[in-house]
Amino acid sequence: MTPPRSFAVFAVVFAVVFAITYVIAVEKNYALFTYHPATNEFGGGVEQPKDGPAMYWYGWLATSAIVAFIAGALAAALPQGLARRIWSGWSWAVPVCVMVAFCYILRQYFLR
Amino acid sequence: MNTTTVLLIVHGLLAVALLGAITHQTVSVWAPARKPAGSFVGRFRSVAGASYANAIIVLYVLTFTLGSIIYPEYRLEARVVVEQMSLWPQIGAFELKEHFVSVGLGVLPAYWYFWRQPLAAEHARTRALLTAMLAFIVWWNFLVGHILNNIRGFGS
Numbered sequence: 042m043t044p045p046r047s048f049a050v051f052a053v054v055f056a057v058v059f060a061i062t063y064v065i066a067v068e069k070n071y072a073l074f075t076y077h078p079a080t081n082e083f084g085g086g087v088e089q090p091k092d093g094p095a096m097y098w099y100g101w102l103a104t105s106a107i108v109a110f111i112a113g114a115l116a117a118a119l120p121q122g123l124a125r126r127i128w129s130g131w132s133w134a135v136p137v138c139v140m141v142a143f144c145y146i147l148r149q150y151f152l153r
Numbered sequence: 154m155n156t157t158t159v160l161l162i163v164h165g166l167l168a169v170a171l172l173g174a175i176t177h178q179t180v181s182v183w184a185p186a187r188k189p190a191g192s193f194v195g196r197f198r199s200v201a202g203a204s205y206a207n208a209i210i211v212l213y214v215l216t217f218t219l220g221s222i223i224y225p226e227y228r229l230e231a232r233v234v235v236e237q238m239s240l241w242p243q244i245g246a247f248e249l250k251e252h253f254v255s256v257g258l259g260v261l262p263a264y265w266y267f268w269r270q271p272l273a274a275e276h277a278r279t280r281a282l283l284t285a286m287l288a289f290i291v292w293w294n295f296l297v298g299h300i301l302n303n304i305r306g307f308g309s
Contacts, residue, residue, distance in 0.1 A: 043269075044266060044269070048262075048266055049266055051262070052262040052263040052265070052266045053263055055259065055262050055263070056259050056260040056262070056263045059256075059258075059259030059260075060256050060259055060260075063252075063255055063256060063259065064252075067252065076225070078225030078226075078228055078229050079229060093229060094228055094229070096224070096225065096228060098224070098251060098255075099221070101255070102255055102258075105255070105259065106259075109259060113262075129263075129267065129276055129279040130278065130279050130282070132260060132263035132267075132279060132283060133260065133263075133279060133282040133283045133286050136256045136257075136259065136260050136286065137286055139256055140252070140253055140256055140286075143248075143249060143252045143253070143256075144249065147245050147248050147249060147252075149245075150241045150242060150244055150245020150246075150248065151241070151242050151245050153241045153242075
């Protein structure tokens with residue numbers, strides 16, 4: 042299977058935007074939906090816990106995937122000359138930085 | 154044995170397969186064998202890394218999906234107890250597991266693209282670093298999952 046050349050741009054931008062959107066979604070709680078495991082209910086957007094904990098992780102993933110897909114699709118439509126300037130290394134560099142950021146964000150768990 | 158326990162065991166077995174595949178690929182890309190290998194370590198290093206890429210993606214997605222299905226059970230049954238035991242580093246490690254695996258999911262399209270055949274020499278560095286990053290995520294998640302399962306897993 043040979044993907045079109047624009048797929049490289051899509052994939053790199055998707056990786057970058059997904060990671061950045063995800064860390065923002067976690068920090069600001071931009072969950073597309075909320076899951077209440079105790080009652081097995083879903084709710085649109087961010088909902089307060091009811092009858093047990095609320096889970097936002099699935100919603101953060103959905104938010105990140107949608108934003109990253111749109112950004113990737115837009116980037117894939119860029120003229121080839123412009124798209125060729127996108128460094129493929131962003132696909133690992135930004136996600137690694139986001140992982141380090143999570144270590145910093147969650148440091149209190151390890152410093153108690 | 155309930156459904157969650159069965160899924161947890163399958164999740165663990167898939168994780169073992171994923172761990173083996175990504176470790177093979179990482180070693181083959183960072184320390185490739187230069188001559189025909191005779192020893193166990195040499196053979197371990199001399200695998201064709203590209204042939205592992207699709208299997209790694211499938212295993213990653215399957216392991217992730219099963220983990221997502223059993224995650225609510227952890228949230229309801231295990232995490233509360235671990236909090237009561239004040240095992241904060243272990244909870245933090247699991248939080249990192251959750252976020253690392255999500256970040257890893259986002260790089261899979263790029264990982265697939267840069268590992269497709271024929272391998273592009275100009276993307277060798279990107280390919281190696283994406284693989285190392287995924288290997289770190291898989292190892293971290295495997296070990297943390299194992300530790301949490303020991304604290305509050307099957308039969309507890």
